[in-house]
Amino acid sequence: MRRASGRRCSARSEGRHETGRSQRLQWRDEIYRQLAKSGSVDIGAVYPPRAPGRLWRWRVWVTESGTKAEGTELREDAARRRVEERFQDFLAAAGLALKSQQE
Numbered sequence: 001m002r003r004a005s006g007r008r009c010s011a012r013s014e015g016r017h018e019t020g021r022s023q024r025l026q027w028r029d030e031i032y033r034q035l036a037k038s039g040s041v042d043i044g045a046v047y048p049p050r051a052p053g054r055l056w057r058w059r060v061w062v063t064e065s066g067t068k069a070e071g072t073e074l075r076e077d078a079a080r081r082r083v084e085e086r087f088q089d090f091l092a093a094a095g096l097a098l099k100s101q102q103e
Contacts, residue, residue, distance in 0.1 A: 023038060023087070023088070023091055023096070023097060025037065025038055025043055025083070025084055025087060026038070027080070032047065032048075033045040033046060033047045033048075034046040034047075034076075034080070036060075036080075036083050036084070036087070038062075038087070041062065042061065043060060043061065043062045043083065043087050044058065044059055044060035044061055044062070044083040044086070044087065045058070045059055045083070046058050046076060046079040046080050046083060047059075048076070055072035055073060055074060056072065056073050056074070056075065056076050056078070056079040057070065057071075057072050057079070058070060058071055058072070058073065058079040058080070058082045058083050059083075060082075060083050060086040060087065062087060062090050063086055063089070063090055064086075064089045064090050064092075064093040069086050
């Protein structure tokens with residue numbers, strides 16, 4: 001990346017993630033949950049309903065506030081989206097991604 005002056009600068013010094021896009025989580029299927037990972041770090045998980053008609057539970061350990069976040073959703077995709085949103089909020093708060101990159 002070059003500045004207007006023609007000097008090189010890193011994406012990190014410009015306040016952007018290296019790829020220029022928001023970080024995507026990798027989902028791993030485990031026996032009792034879907035685990036969200038970023039590299040080798042466990043970010044959060046989605047837990048299936050314990051019985052028919054119950055809600056999907058989600059939990060995020062890496063958050064903007066530093067404390068876990070959790071909740072419930074009607075569908076698995078909505079629960080996964082909550083985990084991903086909270087992780088993107090963390091990245092923006094840590095200066096690892098711009099807020100506008102989330103969309």
